[in-house]
């Protein structure tokens with residue numbers, strides 16, 4: 195766990211979902227771990243239970259040792275986090291909650307409801323860190339700096355909060371606050387609890403981790419937990435533009451990032467035989483990275499990557515106060531999409547959700563607190579408020595020409611690929627609706 199959080203002043207014990215800690219503590223009092231498993235199974239199926247007083251010990255699958263309830267009450271919290279505030283969008287599709295951690299730090303989680311022909315699919319977007327070190331120039335969270343990591347239990351509790359609001363929550367995306375691969379152990383540990391059939395029982399592919407490209411962890415994730423989907427936040431078609439938009443890209447060259455994703459895909463190919471394995475996220479910043487030339491360059495970059503098992507998710511920017519970017523027009527987003535589709539790439543433009551509840555990552559907390567930019571705190575120029583990508587933006591004249599129609603073969607290839615999109619990945623793409 196990150197060292198910047200202040201646990202000395204924590205008002206509650208750690209989460210019972212911090213499973214390694216729970217197991218050690220039970221060992222220390224000679225209680226069989228199977229009692230721990232039975233307790234967690236019960237809690238996973240009763241997300242409405244938030245205190246020890248609410249636990250129906252008789253309903254647990256195993257008879258509980260007499261000393262266990264009192265011990266747990268002292269050492270652990272059933273729910274170490276609290277919902278500090280709840281914000282529902284007017285159309286009812288999005289609920290954003292500000293989650294207070296036990297040391298008083300706050301993060302955001304979002305519940306999104308997607309109507310389908312037969313039902314409503316519910317996705318929970320979780321945070322993995324308080325703030326974020328990556329400082330992407332379009333992101334409200336990036337202006338907060340890195341304030342510490344969430345524990346495995348704090349991540350799982352966000353999903354339990356979502357389940358208490360929407361019992362049918364079946365998809366989880368790590369696209370909230372923080373770079374998940376910078377908090378690797380807690381994130382992978384949480385994913386395992388979410389996927390475990392004893393506990394949250396999400397299906398393989400229904401959990402997606404998004405990264406800006408932490409090279410050394412991308413391949414490792416494929417080795418350690420191939421049931422987890424990967425989303426790559428690319429956001430620019432070349433190294434120079436990427437660095438201008440995302441300062442952290444200086445430490446992770448684009449070719450090395452793509453090679454790492456190729457290695458990740460190679461590991462998962464034998465296990466998952468249909469549908470996209472990688473979602474490429476590309477935030478469209480009006481006038482910065484949304485020209486036809488950018489789309490062509492992105493097509494060049496991706497055309498022969500990831501064994502063809504990718505989907506590009508274009509995300510029209512959700513404007514954030516004080517940040518210097520504009521939303522592209524709908525026509526511009528569709529023209530960008532058409533160029534990629536013409537190249538045979540599976541590509542969708544997300545639908546905006548939750549803008550009336552400050553839907554993008556970190557926006558609500560920044561609005562609430564007037565969060566201090568890390569550059570301001572350091573006394574430097576507020577770089578995040580400049581318009582870094584304009585300087586390297588390609589000329590836009592070409593964007594006025596309509597894209598040529600795709601060839602029949604390409605149209606057919608794209609239609610076939612669309613038919614193969616796995617449900618979980620499609621939902622993950624839609625889920626980015628509230629992300630920045």
Ligand code: SF4
Nearest residue numbers: 326329330333336372
């Ligand atoms: S977009 Fe993601 S990685 Fe970038 S600063 Fe925001 S939270 Fe961090």
